[in-house]
Amino acid sequence: MSYAIIGFGNIGKALAKAFARKGIEVSVATTRDPGSFAADAAAIGPKVIAKTLADAVTADIIFLAVRFESHPDVATVLPTWQGKTIIDVTNAYGVPPEKLGGQPSSKFVAQAFTGARLVKGFNHLVAATLDQDPAVHGGRRVVFLASDDDGAADEIGALAEKLGFSPIKLGGLSDGGLLVQARGNSWGRLIFKDLVNFNG
Numbered sequence: 001m002s003y004a005i006i007g008f009g010n011i012g013k014a015l016a017k018a019f020a021r022k023g024i025e026v027s028v029a030t031t032r033d034p035g036s037f038a039a040d041a042a043a044i045g046p047k048v049i050a051k052t053l054a055d056a057v058t059a060d061i062i063f064l065a066v067r068f069e070s071h072p073d074v075a076t077v078l079p080t081w082q083g084k085t086i087i088d089v090t091n092a093y094g095v096p097p098e099k100l101g102g103q104p105s106s107k108f109v110a111q112a113f114t115g116a117r118l119v120k121g122f123n124h125l126v127a128a129t130l131d132q133d134p135a136v137h138g139g140r141r142v143v144f145l146a147s148d149d150d151g152a153a154d155e156i157g158a159l160a161e162k163l164g165f166s167p168i169k170l171g172g173l174s175d176g177g178l179l180v181q182a183r184g185n186s187w188g189r190l191i192f193k194d195l196v197n198f199n200g
Helices: 010-021 038-046 068-075 105-112 150-162 178-179
Strands: 003-006 026-029 048-050 060-063 085-088 117-121 139-147 166-169
Touching: 003 010, 010 026, 010 038, 038 048, 038 166, 060 150, 068 105, 085 105, 085 150, 105 117, 117 150, 117 178, 139 150, 139 178, 150 166
Parallel strands: 003 026, 003 060, 026 048, 060 085, 085 117, 139 166
Antiparallel strands: 117 139
16 A cells, blocks of 8 residues: 655645654655655655655645645546545635535545545644654654545545544444534634544
């Protein structure tokens, strides 16, 4: 199984640190030349590899950690995303719901990535919190996941556990998923909730 993070801002770097802490190789990419951020990637850990966008999207599991407005640009890199799982880490705060056809933002994103299995996740924590070790006071920091594909949600739940988090599945994108999505100028009720699970 191969992993990539598209976007190398604060959230992308925080996700890369999560992989580095566990010694798991991950590609990182932006629309820029990888030489421009290779040193920053290497500084996080030896298994954080700067790649071109075209190379990074060959991964099996891809974290979409770009600005919401930029997701269509990423989606055009491949003609089909069949066989890939996309983790939508974007937040569509400030985007009018009518621009999304009244749909939850993740359903809108899913339409751009034809053929992919999409999971909403890792987007409810601010970068400074996501950046920290998820082992907290003997518990594990919670990440919320929502998907219309149960198999994909299970797959990303297993990855979250491997990275040290405690995954909580919220159900489909249109019901539980709305709890972790911005809608217009309002945030979902679980966004910014920094919770710790002491049972697992």
